[in-house]
Amino acid sequence: MHVLKTPNITLFEQHTLVDLITTEKLGLPGKRGLGLYALDSETDQVLTFQAPQTILATGGAGKVYLYTTNPDTATGDGIAAAWRAGCRVQNMEFIQFHPTCLYHPHAKSFLISEAVRGEGGRLLLPDGTRFMPNHDPRLELAPRDVVARAIDFEMKKGGFDCVYLDISHQPLSFLQEHFPNIYARCLELGIDISKQPIPVVPAAHYTCGGVLADLQGRTDVQGLYAIGETACSGLHGANRLASNSLVECMVFAQATTNDIAQAHNGATATLPAWDDSRVIDADETVVISHNWDELRRFMWDYVGIVRTNKRLERAAHRIALLQDEIEEFYAHFQVTRDLLELRNLVLVADLIVRSAQARHESRGLHFSRDYPDLQPEAIATVLSPKQ
Numbered sequence: 001m002h003v004l005k006t007p008n009i010t011l012f013e014q015h016t017l018v019d020l021i022t023t024e025k026l027g028l029p030g031k032r033g034l035g036l037y038a039l040d041s042e043t044d045q046v047l048t049f050q051a052p053q054t055i056l057a058t059g060g061a062g063k064v065y066l067y068t069t070n071p072d073t074a075t076g077d078g079i080a081a082a083w084r085a086g087c088r089v090q091n092m093e094f095i096q097f098h099p100t101c102l103y104h105p106h107a108k109s110f111l112i113s114e115a116v117r118g119e120g121g122r123l124l125l126p127d128g129t130r131f132m133p134n135h136d137p138r139l140e141l142a143p144r145d146v147v148a149r150a151i152d153f154e155m156k157k158g159g160f161d162c163v164y165l166d167i168s169h170q171p172l173s174f175l176q177e178h179f180p181n182i183y184a185r186c187l188e189l190g191i192d193i194s195k196q197p198i199p200v201v202p203a204a205h206y207t208c209g210g211v212l213a214d215l216q217g218r219t220d221v222q223g224l225y226a227i228g229e230t231a232c233s234g235l236h237g238a239n240r241l242a243s244n245s246l247v248e249c250m251v252f253a254q255a256t257t258n259d260i261a262q263a264h265n266g267a268t269a270t271l272p273a274w275d276d277s278r279v280i281d282a283d284e285t286v287v288i289s290h291n292w293d294e295l296r297r298f299m300w301d302y303v304g305i306v307r308t309n310k311r312l313e314r315a316a317h318r319i320a321l322l323q324d325e326i327e328e329f330y331a332h333f334q335v336t337r338d339l340l341e342l343r344n345l346v347l348v349a350d351l352i353v354r355s356a357q358a359r360h361e362s363r364g365l366h367f368s369r370d371y372p373d374l375q376p377e378a379i380a381t382v383l384s385p386k387q
Contacts, residue, residue, distance in 0.1 A: 014041040016337045017058065017077045020085040021048075021271055022221055028269060031086060033224035037274050041337055046274035052265040053223045055256060056082060057249075060207030060229035061348040063341075066300035067203040069098050069111045075341040076348035078230035082211040083347065087220045088384045090232040091209030092348070093355035094365040096240050097305050099147040101203035103162035104189050112165060112182060112200055117141060119178060121167040123151065124197055126160055145239065145305075145365055148202040152305040155201070164197035202305060206245060208236040208365060209355065212382065217256035225260070227252040238364020238378070279334050287329060288338050291322055292345070299349055303356060309370045312357050319350050355381045 018037035023030045035050040058078030062070030083089060100112040117123075117140040123132050135150035136142040142150075151163050167175065172194040175183050179193075186193050211226035213219050213233055219226050227233075228249045235248050298318050302311035326343050333339070361375040362368050 012038070012040075015039065015047070016041060016340055017081055018046055018274070018335060018340060020054065020081045020221075020224065021050075022085050022224075023269070024086060026269065026272070030222070031220070032222040033085065034269055035271055036081075039335055039337060039340065044334070044336075046276065046335065048271050048273055050271050051223075053225065053260045053263065055217070055260075056211065056219075056224070056226040056230045057228045057253075058230050060210070061345065061352075062204040062207065064296065064299050064345050064349050064352070065095075065204035065304065066296045067101055067103075067201050069101055069109050069203050069205045071109065075345050076207075077341065077344045078226060079207075079210055079351070080344035080347040082219060082221070082224065082226060082230075083351065083385055085221050085224065086385050087224070087226075088212040088382055089210060089351055089355075090212045090380050090382050091236075091238070091355065092207075092351045092383070093359055093381060094208035094236070094238050095204055095352065096144065096206040096208060096365050097148040097202045098205035099144055099151055099202050100165055100198075100200040102186070102189075103199040103201045104191075107185070107189055109203075110185060111203075112198055113179070114144070116165060116167050116179060116182065116198075117147075119167065119174075120170065121165050123147070123200075124164045124166050125154060125158065126164065131163075144205075145367070148305050149367060151200075151202050162199040162201045165200045166197035167193055168195055168197065170194075206240050208232070208238070208240050209381075213252075215252075215255060216259040217252050218259065223263075225256045227256050238366065240365075276334060279332055285336075285338070287325070288336075288342055291326060292338070292342050294318070295322060295342070295346055295349060299352075303349070303353055305367065307356055307366070307368050309357075309368075312353055315349070316353050316357070319346060319353060322346050323350065351383060354383060358383075 015038040018039050020036050021034045023032045033054050037046050037048055039046050056078035059074045061076030062068035062074040102110040102112055122130050123140055125131055131154050132139045136146050154163060175194050183193055207229050210230050210232040211219055213226045213231040217225040217227045233252055235244055298315055302315040323346055326346055330343055358381050359366055360371045362372050363374055
């Protein structure tokens, strides 16, 4: 076990959140957080952590989609755990897609900066045709959601795996000076951006919704806080401005720690150890990898950049089947990191679909062909576990 200690801080590395512990789950009065269970990935043991206050800062849920700029750990763990603990979630339909992620089998989650388009990069179809003039007068400099929808439209219309971003008209020295990391990484993969276009696809980038939290990061469960991409603080609305994520992390982290410093520790309770006496080691882990792949693919196809009622219905049907299968697996086999993350992802997928179905308009990052118009009033989408 990697346990790093500094004054007043003990950092447990390679631990995965299993679930939150609350008074409600233990059959005690009130609605208060008491701690959590976490899986030590090195020993495969589930440990119990007792805490009067817990902060969820687990990031977003980009891995629910086939293409994402997010790291592998962005599996919506905090959002899912908070929901199971009784917290409301808000605006889960607003998923920001970055227009240009490098499309290559060996380049997972490599982002091609918007600055490439800012410096004159042109988006092309596989035959070299420039297509943004057909979608927006601002061309490649249109907002992220507009460019992402245009790329998605062209890919679906033509049956293409990707489109291309061409910056080869700029001198080599310019590219090496302005985009050294992009130039070097692409060259490693056999793509010389000074001579050839870059294959790109849109990719899930930021979860604007999340656990409903106030300006101090407080959730519906006393002693449980959510900050950063895990939370829906109201900072983003239906879309996200660049760098607002940094503001959300830094400002709300300070507000949350200030609130905790002034809080009175609540009543404690004896927490039960994790009970795995009635489960066995999984004999078919292929079920997990298959369901993971299926979930990410149909979320990309049905709940991606452009949505329809029919696509959302299809996704909801498949999610229900997966949830039953995964919960049965969870109930009978030892937990693993892969199983925990898949369980969380399918729950977050359900919340995204339900939120999208509840919004009968196109606003911000949610675009529906069945409801293309904007409603006169902006109303948040709030889901409650009690519904």
